[in-house]
Amino acid sequence: MTAPHAEQTDSPPDWTDADDWTPEALALLRTLRAPHRRGRAKQVLFLLYCVVLVLVIWGGVPSLGLFLQAKMGADYTAHGGRLLAALPSGIAAVSLATFLVVLRDALWRGPVVPPRASIDWLLIHPVRPRPVLRPWFWLSCGLAAFPGLVTAVGAMVALGLMVKVGLAAAFGWCLVGCLCVPLLATSAAVWVERSDRAARWVRRLSGPVLLAVLGLAAQCGLAIAGDRVGWLERGELWSGPWGWAGITALAPTRASVPGAWAAAALLLIGTLGALVLADRAASTVPLDRLRERARTAAGVLAALRTVELRSARLAVSSAAGAKPRHRLRLPAPRSAWLVIPWRDATALLRAPARLGRAVLLTGPALLAAVPAHTSRGPAGWLATGVAVVFGYLAVAQLLEPARVEADDLRRSSWSPYRITGLMLRHAVVPVLLGGLIAVLAALGVELAGGGPAVWLAPVLVPALVAAGLVNACRGVPRRDLIVSPLGGAGGGAGGGLGPLVFAAWYAAGPAVAVVVLAAPLSDAVRTDSNAACVPVAGLALALAGVLGYWAWDRAGKLRAAN
Template sequence: MSGPDGPAVAAENGPEEPALATDALPAEWSDADDWTDEALALLRSLRTPHRLNRVRQVAYALYCTVLILVVWGGVPSLGLFLQAAMGADYTGGGPALLAAVPGGVAAVGLAVLLLAVRDGLWRGPVVPPRATIDWLLVHPVRPGPVLRPWFRLSCGLAVFPGIVASAGAMVVLGLTVRAGLPAALAWCLIGGTCLPLLGVCAALSVERSERAARLARRLTPYATVLVLGFAAQSALAAAGHSVHWLDRVVLWSGPWGWAGIAALAPTPAAVPGSGAAAALLIVSTVVGLVRADRAAGTVSLTLLRERARNAASVLAALRTVEPRAARLAVNAATGGDRRLKVRLPAPRRAWLVVYWRDTLALLRSPARLGRAVLLTVPALLCAVPAHAARWNVSLAATGLALVFGHLAVAQLLEPARIDTDDVRRASWTPFPFAGLMLRRSVVPTVLGALLGAAGSTVAVLCGAGPAAWLAPAAVPALVGAGLVNACRGAARRDLLYRPAQATGGGAGNIVAFAAWYAAGPAVAVPLLALPFSAALRGGTVDSLGRAAVVGAVVAVGLFHWARVRAEKLPAQARPGRAG
């Protein structure tokens, strides 16, 4: 935009980004043509009849949120404190918790910043409605007063989860290490509010600048690896393998670590320099907010239109209950996965073509292979506490490990999902569609087994015992669960709108739809969790053999189920049969 903010646009974007400055100046107008105050006053008067309804909606949403927090968080926390006052001791896990704080807080803090930056790649903190972009901002009005309220709204929405998380951290510290509640809340609020605000400021930089967006895309894989590294460090420290000098390095490595120093300040494990770390975090947040608030009014009108279209596409996909469509829309808006020009010698035998295409597709999309590797790490880490814990904790840890394992192998099943998105894509192959889907599972099963074997080898070398070799044994069943999901067909939105008496109300409808949508892992994880948990706790040859047999039986059943589902897809895709 031009006018009073015009020079600021050129100054902010600089000579290296003339496109943004040009887009921000669609027409020349002077201060005498400025109608900002009049336009905003007119809009306020026109919106007055609707403002009361909007206030009621916001108040009702806030009431529901507070009620949920009180019922599910406040009341149980009060009960725990009452039990502690009557003699209950919750300090047994205090040392392990304090040891896990440096890596854990750093992992969460860096993940918050990473998610905010990724949001800035496709949406951003400044996304006004389409009417504001297409009508109001093309008139002689200053963009600053119009866009800054949306940036401030994004800041407020980002801070709210941080406040809730700080309250939860206060409860945990008060119960496990007997920290003073006011001091614990005050110190935890420093990280709980500053990190989300820093993330919003970083997202605005990514939204405004293509150079920052390119840098964010380039650094995302490394930041993801660092988050997983911090999480692994936290898990190992909680298990008694803490490295003190590494904890100090992590705590002082950046804002994500400064929040951990602040969280440890009211505890016996306080780190020297807590006040300096808190001051650094607060000052950097204030400086970032001041600069971002000034820059919020200089976002290019062209970029605003693009982000509004992206947000509308994702919202439309979510409203029609199409999570995959929403995920693809976000992926396209963020630039998509990087494609490599990789070549493989063509096979000499026709039956190898499917496997050749699947391997080539995965090699050309290294991001999927990278995500599969990264998700394998938390799967193995979750299986570690299942070895020596009580049966209920072991069962929960094993189930969580299987969920991460399913997510890992699901990254390798993208060729099957592409075929099921449009069955006409499979017209090149002479195989029946159901047979093609089964062949699509071969490469993911082999690669998943290799990843599991590699992780098991590392675990065995670290002293995990023979139970670590259960990882590759679970891969076929998890691939079968992913294939069942890939062959689910068109979204069954009718499950959401069935009569309330049939499913027990609206919640029953949501549960029915979720069970249909995630049918594969919903069946595989419970069936595998019990025998695999028993094998991890027992460690005997018999228990390992029983778990492997159960995994094979579940895999056969899931592949048969996927075949049955796949046989129905071509008929559903024919004209007149899509509904």
């Protein structure tokens, strides 16, 4: 009687090759899913047809026209010098940004993400994971390589027109970097997906890498303006795969760097080696991690289909973010009116990445204002509008407590304030911190030779914070606007203005700020005098009051709707 009892208590043995039904199971699934696969293939082919059609219409036909004009005597080589000056740091910035985006994507989704049915049902049976997971890795590689191929074609056209390089040579050299960089990033993303240590390193290095990307972008702008630093560019070009791609792109031009064949060999050999290692590692991703990521990806896709953009963003941030180990605390306030700012400041201390993003986004806002200083008319208005948008994105990072409060009004049940007054109190910390960041940025620009117009930056902060409050209080997404009567004849969604109407409703606050401030702010930045800045400062403060009242009104309607 003891032997059967022992057999019942012992753990079951591992399944052997005799229990392996992987080929039969996959063959049966292919047979059962054949009708679905044919329908899906038709959808993919139609999508590919649409993409190719758009690329041909918006890229191929204009490029062909430019080449025909060049044959008839048009000269585009006047821009060749600036293009060659921008390539070293510009390619390094784009390549490094590609690594950052792909590796950050691997924190919540990853290159190996099979459907939930394969994970929840197929992989829990005695089926080898490698035949199931490998195709999804190579699918991610193909999707990553397609934009690189398109970029290589665009680079070939630009070099052929502006630098008079042979099209075959330009395409071949550019293709090396344009394919190897995304494939290297995708291969590295597999290790981020399967390793907690690699994921922690990506989170730690995301901020410094983003700073490096912004610095390279600024250097690219300075190089176009004629201020180049040769030794720094050479160091960047040989610093890693992001720089080797620039060396290969410059190889067929008169600005070629010695060692182009070595850079190309390093890229090709490194990419092939990384693909082989990633192919082997793709089947070792833990099942529980695959299941979690597949559910997150499905939730994000569902939120995007229903135009729940904030839900999608929250799902991504909750899956990709790391839990803080240390919870910093501020002394409890003694005055009741300081409770809301104290909570907002505490929330920022526990999520310092938001404050870091606010600081980083201030840089592009200032850089976008540089062309506005020398441009007039629509070009200056466009540059100023871009600067206002980046300024809004910077202060919007500090408004997360207000957005959380507006997502679920039950959160504010503890507060003695009405939701209208509560929302306005959430503006205190963003205005103070945003103003401080803007003052420090303006001080740095003035020390570098800027004029009085730089001090408009802190004056604009209250208006941008109020615009963020308007967006925070917009309530449930108005998907009906997409198919509203404004969307076309009979209210149809195809080819009408419905999506534009929805976008205008979704981004109403910053859109009003850009429309109102772009032209007068552009004139003040170009004039750069105290007399021109005073009216703009008054307009910005008045706009802050109008947008603040709009946010107060929207918050009241939000309470009434609930």
